[in-house]
Amino acid sequence: MAEIIDGSENVSVQGILNWILLLAIFSIITVIGNSIGFSHPIGDSLIGMAILSLITLAGVWMERYLPFNISSIIYISVMGIVLAFPGMPTSDILLYYVSKVELLSIVTVFLAYVGIGMGKSWNEFKALGGKAVIITVLVIASTYLGSAIVAHCVLVMTGVPA
Template sequence: MIKSLKEWILVFMIIGFIMLIGNWIGYDILPWDALPGIAILIGISLAGLIIHRLLPFKLPSIAYIGIIGLVLTIPGMPGAAQIVTYTTEVTLLSIATPILAYAGVSIGRSWFDFVQLGWKTIVIGMVVLLGTFLGSAVIAEIILRFQGII
């Protein structure tokens, strides 16, 4: 458990640094303004991973991370307003970029395994991506029309 915790902290520190740079370059949010929000997000993620390891339930760690984040930001919870204030300084794209890069590297490391899955996997992946894109576009169109923006 201690070895995993050290690895998680190292990965989160690297991703947090990339998030700070992404926020600064892409959105002109200074690193010291975003640092508390990134630290909170890292802490919530670490807590979710630890709980996932300790509890015998078969829930994915992302469920624990989401539940912790939800509970901590419920209006009326002590410190919820401060957590929301700090984390709003961290943009979504600064979070998504290093995570997607990490996912790409992990797929690249197991490229041979990916190729073994065959051409059907690529077709299914493309259909899933297309469906997700079209579904998001339709939902956005409906919401924007409903709000009178378009």
């Protein structure tokens, strides 16, 4: 699937269609997981994912065609913030539908995609040796433990019983 994303500076019509296909597949899988795991209505989740996908497409387009050397993630983040900013006419509807998409649903699909990408370069990973595997496991475990500690501290500070 990595070849679906066109990383060239100029995005062709085929490249944009590939992005749309990738985001559509990503959105459908996320909506299914969101519905099963969090009991959110499929229609609302689908609209929320469509909004997120449109913002993503616009950010990718802006990165490629605007004359500034800015990453698409910055464009995507700024657009999301501006569109959701209180007082903007898009704020209420955007926040309603996007709140119907749980972050965990998105992350699960994203990590599966990353896993597929890693699986394609598994021979390169194996060439790094056993030390790389140990370091990878330690980094993942440390990141998880660090995130859990930070989340616990924030919950305690905000008064949520732990």
